[in-house]
Amino acid sequence: MGMPCVAKYSADNNWYRGEITSCMESSCTVVFIDYGNSEDISKQDIYPASSSLIEIPCQAFKCTLLGVSPHPGM
Numbered sequence: 781m782g783m784p785c786v787a788k789y790s791a792d793n794n795w796y797r798g799e800i801t802s803c804m805e806s807s808c809t810v811v812f813i814d815y816g817n818s819e820d821i822s823k824q825d826i827y828p829a830s831s832s833l834i835e836i837p838c839q840a841f842k843c844t845l846l847g848v849s850p851h852p853g854m
Contacts, residue, residue, distance in 0.1 A: 782799055782800070782801070783799065783800040783828075784797070784798075784799055784828070784829040784833070784834050785797075785798050785799065785800055785810065785826050785827060785828055785829050786798065786826070786827050786828075786829050786833065787810045787812070787819075787821045787825055787826045787827075788821065788825040788826075789812065789819065790819060790821075796812045796814060796815070797812070797813050797814055797829060797833055797836075797838075798810040798811060798812050798813060798821075798826075798829075799811050799813055800826070801818070803823075804820075806822060806823060807820045807821060807822050807823060808820070808821055808823060808826055809821075810826065812840075813838040813839070813840060814838060814839040814840055815839075815840050816840035816841075816842070
């Protein structure tokens with residue numbers, strides 16, 4: 781899908797920029813593009829993003845550290 785949106789994050793009930801990655805009957809999976817987390821959000825808590833919000837570059841990006849691995853106990 782990849783549709784830009786604004787969605788209400790359940791942990792703090794604030795609105796953030798997102799991208800819809802999939803939809804079901806009553807909810808959609810939204811990736812919050814400035815933080816990198818995702819959540820299933822009720823369709824009533826999702827709105828299309830305005831063009832001015834779409835123009836701002838995403839603040840989160842996927843990265844890894846070379847030569848770093850998880851602690852054996854984790």
